[in-house]
Amino acid sequence: MAVTRRALFERVLQGIGVGVVGGGLDRALADSQVETTGQASGPLTVRVSRPFDAETPVREFTSWLTSNERFFVRSHFGPPSAEAIQPETWRLTVKGLVKDELTLSLPELKKFEPVTITAVLQCSGNGRAHHRPKVPGVQWERGAAGNAQWTGVRLRDVLQRAGVKPQGLHVQLQGADRPALPTVPLFTRSIPIAKALHPDTLLAYEMNGRPLPLLHGAPLRVITPGWMAESCMKWLTEITLRADETPGYYMQQAYRIPETSIQPGSGLPGSVMVPVEQMPVKSLIAAPAEGDTLRIGPVTIQGVAWAGESPITKVEVSCDDGKTWAPARLVGEEQPYAWRHWQYLWNARQVGPTAILCRATDAQGTQQPEKSPWNPGGFLWNGWDRLSVTVAA
Amino acid sequence: MRGVTEGVRRERGRWSPLVAGLVLLLGIAAVTAAQEDDKHTIEPAQARRAVTLIHARCAVCHTTDLIVQQRLPPDRWQVTVEKMMHWGADLSKDEADALLQFVTARYHPGATDHLPSIEEELAMTAPAGGPSPASDGPLVGVSARGAEIFARNCQACHGEGAMGGAGPKLARNKILKNEGAFWETVLHGRGPMPAWGSVLSHQEIADIHAWLASR
Numbered sequence: 001m002a003v004t005r006r007a008l009f010e011r012v013l014q015g016i017g018v019g020v021v022g023g024g025l026d027r028a029l030a031d032s033q034v035e036t037t038g039q040a041s042g043p044l045t046v047r048v049s050r051p052f053d054a055e056t057p058v059r060e061f062t063s064w065l066t067s068n069e070r071f072f073v074r075s076h077f078g079p080p081s082a083e084a085i086q087p088e089t090w091r092l093t094v095k096g097l098v099k100d101e102l103t104l105s106l107p108e109l110k111k112f113e114p115v116t117i118t119a120v121l122q123c124s125g126n127g128r129a130h131h132r133p134k135v136p137g138v139q140w141e142r143g144a145a146g147n148a149q150w151t152g153v154r155l156r157d158v159l160q161r162a163g164v165k166p167q168g169l170h171v172q173l174q175g176a177d178r179p180a181l182p183t184v185p186l187f188t189r190s191i192p193i194a195k196a197l198h199p200d201t202l203l204a205y206e207m208n209g210r211p212l213p214l215l216h217g218a219p220l221r222v223i224t225p226g227w228m229a230e231s232c233m234k235w236l237t238e239i240t241l242r243a244d245e246t247p248g249y250y251m252q253q254a255y256r257i258p259e260t261s262i263q264p265g266s267g268l269p270g271s272v273m274v275p276v277e278q279m280p281v282k283s284l285i286a287a288p289a290e291g292d293t294l295r296i297g298p299v300t301i302q303g304v305a306w307a308g309e310s311p312i313t314k315v316e317v318s319c320d321d322g323k324t325w326a327p328a329r330l331v332g333e334e335q336p337y338a339w340r341h342w343q344y345l346w347n348a349r350q351v352g353p354t355a356i357l358c359r360a361t362d363a364q365g366t367q368q369p370e371k372s373p374w375n376p377g378g379f380l381w382n383g384w385d386r387l388s389v390t391v392a393a
Numbered sequence: 394m395r396g397v398t399e400g401v402r403r404e405r406g407r408w409s410p411l412v413a414g415l416v417l418l419l420g421i422a423a424v425t426a427a428q429e430d431d432k433h434t435i436e437p438a439q440a441r442r443a444v445t446l447i448h449a450r451c452a453v454c455h456t457t458d459l460i461v462q463q464r465l466p467p468d469r470w471q472v473t474v475e476k477m478m479h480w481g482a483d484l485s486k487d488e489a490d491a492l493l494q495f496v497t498a499r500y501h502p503g504a505t506d507h508l509p510s511i512e513e514e515l516a517m518t519a520p521a522g523g524p525s526p527a528s529d530g531p532l533v534g535v536s537a538r539g540a541e542i543f544a545r546n547c548q549a550c551h552g553e554g555a556m557g558g559a560g561p562k563l564a565r566n567k568i569l570k571n572e573g574a575f576w577e578t579v580l581h582g583r584g585p586m587p588a589w590g591s592v593l594s595h596q597e598i599a600d601i602h603a604w605l606a607s608r
Contacts, residue, residue, distance in 0.1 A: 136473050
């Protein structure tokens with residue numbers, strides 16, 4: 001017991017870059033968190049200590065790739081027991097509506113053609129804290145998102161080896177993580193077969209060129225580029241082909257939004273609820289920071305913008321709290337599914353407090369709204385990003 | 394019998410309710426200046442009971458920071474707590490009502506952003522110093538009672554039969570022979586291990602110890 005707990009603990013440390021030695025998994029996390037809850041003092045801003053939910057301070061987004069140590073962590077139940085994901089005994093099974101069930105070890109899986117894709121991962125609840133009226137759930141602000149390089153094999157190649165039967169329209173994903181009590185529903189999700197067979201949908205075992213860290217799903221996680229992260233199942237162990245969407249809480253109640261907009265504050269909407277899938281167009285300001293005092297004169301405003309499966313075509317910035325807008329320059333790498341860096345050079349001339357805003361537009365012409373449509377789960381926030389700053393002489 | 398209500402009753406008998414009440418009132422006044430509205434005031438004894446319940450019954454599956462960060466109207470609190478009970482949060486009807494009253498009064502949509510953690514709330518409402526095991530004189534644990542108290546309060550983390558789970562195996566754990574370390578850990582907690590000093594009475598902890606030692 002002691003050995004496996006220690007091993008697990010060390011892998012967690014690799015994952016989040018916490019420099020603590022001794023104690024257990026939760027303890028290491030708790031030590032690094034108690035004081036940092038809700039504050040951006042460590043590498044991550046902790047929202048929940050156990051299971052571990054922590055967001056990236058947005059200043060990190062000045063880097064195109066978000067490092068593994070600084071990448072946001074969302075856990076439904078936290079990492080599975082070390083035994084469940086031990087490299088020697090870990091297996092991926094593919095079953096259900098397939099011609100041949102598969103059981104693959106990691107070396108067997110790595111024999112499929114490797115693929116690397118850079119993609120944004122974002123928690124559906126990112127920005128939940130901005131919804132009004134407020135809604136229950138982890139109160140994420142801006143940083144439950146990141147851009148990383150994912151290396152793995154195509155889910156399509158694995159499914160083709162198993163042979164999907166014609167009735168197999170949904171691909172159910174199950175990880176090895178388990179709730180503290182068996183009365184809590186498992187975190188089980190499904191994605192439609194079309195997304196599963198998309199050549200860019202991966203089973204990833206590397207993140208930014210390094211083995212997938214424990215907190216990010218080691219040894220294997222799903223990557224559905226352009227889609228919200230709850231489809232990106234961590235600690236993946238089972239893939240089940242089914243005729244229908246997965247039943248249960250985490251697919252049928254959580255991570256759903258009303259199909260048509262509803263009255264803010266209404267409890268359970270009468271309208272049909274559909275699963276959260278694509279990421280809507282969104283941009284964030286990475287620098288300057290909220291509350292900064294800026295010197296009068298030129299100020300570089302920079303940030304990121306992304307729109308799921310669609311490229312970003314425009315980012316606009318307002319330095320007078322939304323009265324006037326000017327286009328920012330799109331800079332750096334441009335890759336499908338990755339975020340795009342942008343910059344705007346502002347000549348700050350008027351002393352006093354002001355607000356800096358940004359909004360993006362994608363190739364379909366969809367513009368980031370001032371406020372996102374309210375929904376009871378507080379998902380998909382993509383309202384204009386806004387910073388309060390003060391210009392000083 | 395529920396360990397928590399039992400524990401609270403004993404504690405109230407131990408220190409002057411007036412002193413405890415004043416400490417709590419000052420604490421609340423200091424941190425929630427925004428709550429002038431009458432409907433948001435909470436009786437100190439009620440608050441203490443609710444905070445103790447949250448600490449003991451809610452932290453089984455997730456830390457209480459997830460609770461303290463919510464700012465919800467009463468109907469959404471009610472749905473949330475019912476969902477938790479459905480999933481396994483162990484609360485009687487009466488306890489659920491007490492907890493709901495507290496969370497709707499404290500974590501409402503108009504409350505300030507930063508409110509004290511449940512651990513801080515517990516500390517604010519606890520008497521200075523706190524009782525020590527020695528002050529109660531020698532306690533004789535009753536193993537038969539300990540089994541049930543363990544099942545209700547510890548089993549979720551330490552597993553059925555104390556064979557281990559999220560927390561270490563306690564059956565035949567050598568800490569059982571080191572009573573000082575055992576009491577220290579159970580009374581004050583350690584890392585993710587909650588502190589039970591304000592939740593369970595010393596008799597109840599002694600009962601758990603007796604039951605564990607008999608395994």
